[in-house]
Amino acid sequence: MSSASQTDRKEFEVIAVGAGFADIGAAIKLSEAGFDFIVLEKAAQIGGVWQENNYPDCACDIPSALYSYSFAPNPNWSSFFAGQKEIQNYTLDTARKFGVSDHIQVNCELLNSCWNSEKRLWELETGTGRYSALCHYGLRPDAQDGYAGHQGYGYLHRHQLSLGRVEPQL
Numbered sequence: 001m002s003s004a005s006q007t008d009r010k011e012f013e014v015i016a017v018g019a020g021f022a023d024i025g026a027a028i029k030l031s032e033a034g035f036d037f038i039v040l041e042k043a044a045q046i047g048g049v050w051q052e053n054n055y056p057d058c059a060c061d062i063p064s065a066l067y068s069y070s071f072a073p074n075p076n077w078s079s080f081f082a083g084q085k086e087i088q089n090y091t092l093d094t095a096r097k098f099g100v101s102d103h104i105q106v107n108c109e110l111l112n113s114c115w116n117s118e119k120r121l122w123e124l125e126t127g128t129g130r131y132s133a134l135c136h137y138g139l140r141p142d143a144q145d146g147y148a149g150h151q152g153y154g155y156l157h158r159h160q161l162s163l164g165r166v167e168p169q170l
């Protein structure tokens with residue numbers, strides 16, 4: 001596992017940022033390859049878009065048999081296009097089954113990272129601690145402001161919406 005340096009940075013070979021569906025797959029492969037790694041996740045739960053998006057009828061729009069990890073086929077999908085909850089549970093189960101849950105640090109937002117060319121390490125600052133790694137991936141740094149967030153597509157939904165009429169502006 002990691003070690004803490006004199007500067008109190010937790011050191012890993014690889015640090016992945018984000019614990020979404022793709023990121024969990026990558027974490028499993030890192031684990032199988034024997035890397036000393038950690039996944040930093042800003043949310044309180046893993047799953048990425050599938051834990052964030054829980055609006056009614058949220059579902060996969062490609063067949064679930066294809067939206068699965070090749071190394072973890074699921075013969076029990078309840079429908080052709082599985083719903084959000086089922087995909088989220090599959091992700092959690094797969095992370096547990098392949099032993100990567102303990103490598104994920106939730107409630108840990110990456111705020112900044114920079115390459116220390118002297119030490120030949122990435123130095124990462126998060127809301128809850130400092131880390132270093134030989135390699136890190138997951139988010140694109142914003143040119144000016146450090147990490148602007150994940151650049152994929154995801155939406156936060158308000159569950160309480162009032163319906164109204166929109167009158168045309170003439």
Ligand SMILES: Cc1cc2nc3c(=O)[nH]c(=O)nc-3n(C[C@H](O)[C@H](O)[C@H](O)COP(=O)(O)OP(=O)(O)OC[C@H]3O[C@@H](n4cnc5c(N)ncnc54)[C@H](O)[C@@H]3O)c2cc1C
Binds near residue numbers: 020021046
């Ligand atoms: C409603 C919906 C339906 C979709 N349906 C399909 C589909 O049918 N087929 C398909 O192929 N794709 C679909 N997608 C696309 C989906 O985004 C990808 O399939 C996949 O789940 C993305 O996984 P990911 O791990 O790359 O990213 P994400 O799931 O976006 O995870 C990124 C993670 O990074 C974390 N994070 C972000 N910034 C930081 C930070 N600074 N520090 C720490 N953590 C951070 C986030 O909290 C999040 O957990 C859908 C997306 C949505 C929103």
